[in-house]
Amino acid sequence: MMTTSVLLLTLLAGAGNVLAQGQGIEVDWQSDDSVKAAARLIAGDTMKYYDGDTPGKAPGLLYKTPDPELWWWAGGALFGTMIDYWRFTKDSTFNDSVKKAMVHQAGVNQDFLTPNWTAHMGNDDQGFWGMSAMLAAENNFDNPPPNEPQWLATAQGVFNTMASPKRYDEVCGGGLRWQLSLYSKGYNYKNSISNGIMFNLGARLARYTGNKTYEEWAIKTWDWERKVGLITDQYAVFDGANDADDCANINKDEWTYNSGVFLQGAAFLYNHTDGSALWRERVEGLLDHMLAKFFPNKIAVETICQNDEQSVCDRDPLIFKGVVHRWLATVAQVAPFTREKISPVLLESARGAVSQCTGGENGRQCGFQWSTGKFDGKTNVGTEMSTLSAVVAVLSSRQLTAVPVTEKTGGTSKADPNAGGGEGATTPVMSVITTASKVAASFLTLVVVLGIIGIQVWMILD
Numbered sequence: 357m358m359t360t361s362v363l364l365l366t367l368l369a370g371a372g373n374v375l376a377q378g379q380g381i382e383v384d385w386q387s388d389d390s391v392k393a394a395a396r397l398i399a400g401d402t403m404k405y406y407d408g409d410t411p412g413k414a415p416g417l418l419y420k421t422p423d424p425e426l427w428w429w430a431g432g433a434l435f436g437t438m439i440d441y442w443r444f445t446k447d448s449t450f451n452d453s454v455k456k457a458m459v460h461q462a463g464v465n466q467d468f469l470t471p472n473w474t475a476h477m478g479n480d481d482q483g484f485w486g487m488s489a490m491l492a493a494e495n496n497f498d499n500p501p502p503n504e505p506q507w508l509a510t511a512q513g514v515f516n517t518m519a520s521p522k523r524y525d526e527v528c529g530g531g532l533r534w535q536l537s538l539y540s541k542g543y544n545y546k547n548s549i550s551n552g553i554m555f556n557l558g559a560r561l562a563r564y565t566g567n568k569t570y571e572e573w574a575i576k577t578w579d580w581e582r583k584v585g586l587i588t589d590q591y592a593v594f595d596g597a598n599d600a601d602d603c604a605n606i607n608k609d610e611w612t613y614n615s616g617v618f619l620q621g622a623a624f625l626y627n628h629t630d631g632s633a634l635w636r637e638r639v640e641g642l643l644d645h646m647l648a649k650f651f652p653n654k655i656a657v658e659t660i661c662q663n664d665e666q667s668v669c670d671r672d673p674l675i676f677k678g679v680v681h682r683w684l685a686t687v688a689q690v691a692p693f694t695r696e697k698i699s700p701v702l703l704e705s706a707r708g709a710v711s712q713c714t715g716g717e718n719g720r721q722c723g724f725q726w727s728t729g730k731f732d733g734k735t736n737v738g739t740e741m742s743t744l745s746a747v748v749a750v751l752s753s754r755q756l757t758a759v760p761v762t763e764k765t766g767g768t769s770k771a772d773p774n775a776g777g778g779e780g781a782t783t784p785v786m787s788v789i790t791t792a793s794k795v796a797a798s799f800l801t802l803v804v805v806l807g808i809i810g811i812q813v814w815m816i817l818d
Contacts (some may be wrong), residue, residue, distance in 0.1 A: 357618045358787070362680060369691065373766070375491070379714070379719040380710075380714040381394050381397060381398070381578075381708075382713070383747075385707065388712075389528075390508050392445045393448070394710060395444075395744060395747045395748055395751070396445065397720065398722065398740060398743055399441050399445075399449075399450065399741050399744055401688035401718070401720070401721065401722075402438075402740040402741050403438070403788075405420045405674055405736065405740065406429075406434065406457075407420060408456075408525060408656075409456065410548075412424070414535065415453075415459075415461070415463040417431060418430055418431055420805060421736070422506060428480075428481060429481035429485075429672075430484075430575060430737065430738065430741075432486075432487070432488050433488070433678075433718040434486035434677055434737065435454045435457055435485075435488050436484070436487060436488030436679070437682065437744055437745050438450050438451075438744070439697060440491065440685075441486060441744060442454075442497070442575075443758070444748045444752050445748065448540050453723060454497075458485070458488065458489060458492070458507075461485060462485075462489070462510045463505075465775065465777040466510045466513040466775040467482070467486075467513030467514050467516070467777070468482050468485040468486060468513070468514055469482065469502050469517065472519040472643045474536065476535075476537065476540055477536050477700075478534050478536065478540075478551045479523065479533065479534065479536065479554075480549045480553060482514055482517070483514060483549075483550065484512075484555070486513075487553060487556060487557065489508075489511040490507070490508075490561070490564075491516055492563045492766070492769070493506075493564065493769035494560065494760035494761055494762075495816075496534070496767065496768050496804050497678075497795065498762060499769055499770070500532070502770075506769055506771075508767075508770060509769075509771055509772035510621040510775065511557060511561065512772060512773060513776030514743065514776065515554065515557045515558065515573075515776070516774075516776035517776045518532060518553075519573055523536070524554075524579045525613050527546075527599045527602075527727065528546055528602055529552055529580065529583065529584070529602075529603075531581075531584065532544045532554060533546055533547075534546065539552065544600060545596050545597070545599070546584075546597055546599055547597075548594065548614040548618075549613060551577050551586075551610075552593070552617035552741075553617055553619045554574075554577050554622070554626075555577040555578055555581075555617070555618060556620055556621035557570075558574030558586045560624070560760075562624075562625070562628055563624050563627060563628035564761075564762045565771065566590050566764070571625070574625060576623065581593075584597060584603050585777065586606065587618065590641075590762045591638075591651070592615075593614040593615045593642075594610065594614075595608070595609040595614060605801060608659055611660060612650045612656065612658055612676045612677045613676040615645065615650070616676075616684070617683065618642055618684045619642040619646060619684075620684075622685055623639050623640045623687040624690055626638075626639050627690040627691060632792050636691070636693070639687070640764060643687070643694055643697060644738075647697065647701060650677070651701050652664065652727075653697050653700045653725070654700065654704035656677040656681065656708075656709075657677075657727060658676055658677050658724075659732055662725070664726070667724050667725050667732060669724055671738070671740075674736065674742060675738045677691055678743055678745035679742075679745060679788065680748065681702060681705065682752075684701075685698075685702060685749040685753060688752070689752070689759050689760070690760065691752075692756065698753065699753040702749045702752075706747050706749065708726035708727055708729065709742070709743045710722075710730065710743065710746075710747065711726070711729040712725060712726060712729055712730055712732070713731070715735055715743045716735060716744070721735040721739075721740070721742040722740050724736055724739045747787075
């Protein structure tokens with residue numbers, strides 16, 4: 357088997373550059389109106405990939421992708437992007453589509469565990485929808501009618517299912533698995549993005565509701581990642597570990613979104629704890645490592661499958677660095693001491709992203725190779741979404757007082773601490789008085805489906 361580095365070099369050597377130059381998008385980065393106009397164009401191009409409002413189609417699915425089922429999670433990322441687009445531009449053009457999609461996918465138990473997807477769902481897939489619901493609650497996105505799933509309640513529902521003994525088992529001393537089903541590829545893999553989303557949601561729910569139990573779960577998840585070795589002393593966040601050897605054999609791949617999801621969660625805990633020195637140290641460590649690792653020359657690079665000249669990133673990774681831009685923007689709001697480091701990077705990375713939007717029939721389609729300033733011929737909902745995220749993040753860095761709300765500072769979304777019945781979530785997890793009990797629910801491993809190298813290749817090529 358190839359190592360990741362050898363595989364990457366081999367693929368890069370055979371990758372061709374497909375360039376199609378058009379007129380591009382002109383932006384005066386000193387003008388908010390100009391940045392908003394650029395964001396409006398890219399938002400329109402992004403939503404052209406979504407047709408879930410068409411009669412006969414299910415709201416929330418990306419039918420214009422090669423495999424809508426495998427891209428189900430990307431819908432959650434897309435609608436989070438569009439909520440942030442509305443948040444910073446005040447353009448509500450797409451709000452009805454976003455609202456309809458998220459309500460439809462939330463399901464009867466308010467936990468984004470709709471029957472169509474649970475058989476091949478990962479904790480991370482469900483979690484991206486949950487984080488978008490949390491974003492809606494934190495920014496008073498238009499609330500659904502009272503008889504429909506509510507934003508805060510669905511975020512709580514997702515968290516409850518993750519905290520249930522069916523999910524958070526004792527193998528490797530705790531932690532979430534990547535996949536939900538015993539028969540799914542990746543079930544035997546405990547990964548940072550799944551646990552990072554749980555940490556992230558726990559931190560944000562703690563801040564929004566004031567419920568101590570969420571904070572305790574967030575800390576528990578952070579401590580598990582550190583104990584296993586997935587977060588290092590230098591604040592690198594490794595991808596995951598196979599459970600066959602008690603998670604001792606770690607996959608040391610680093611993806612942007614693994615670092616980003618923990619960074620944003622840590623920033624929310626810093627804010628929630630009124631500037632805790634411990635969480636400030638962790639925010640600083642994660643941020644410094646992220647900027648050094650993934651923003652060479654201040655422009656985002658997904659280093660596992662991309663360098664400054666070429667990219668072999670495909671499907672999922674095309675979305676990662678986009679959501680990281682949005683998360684960084686929020687970090688600068690809830691942890692203001694980070695602004696001087698974050699804002700210049702967000703601006704320069706957005707410049708790079710927009711500079712290569714010269715492809716397609718309209719002459720402004722966006723690719724993924726931001727550092728070259730040249731369109732690489734790779735355009736889809738992921739590349740458009742990532743570029744849009746980079747642009748709106750610039751706007752967010754100029755609206756630093758627009759801090760996400762809480763129940764005490766104007767939040768209007770309704771809670772349901774008992775949401776999330778799809779996986780047998782336990783009500784006591786949300787008790788204000790008692791902490792969640794640690795229930796032993798170890799699963800017997802049938803077979804190690806994939807070794808770590810297999811997982812690396814699958815993430816890059818599948």
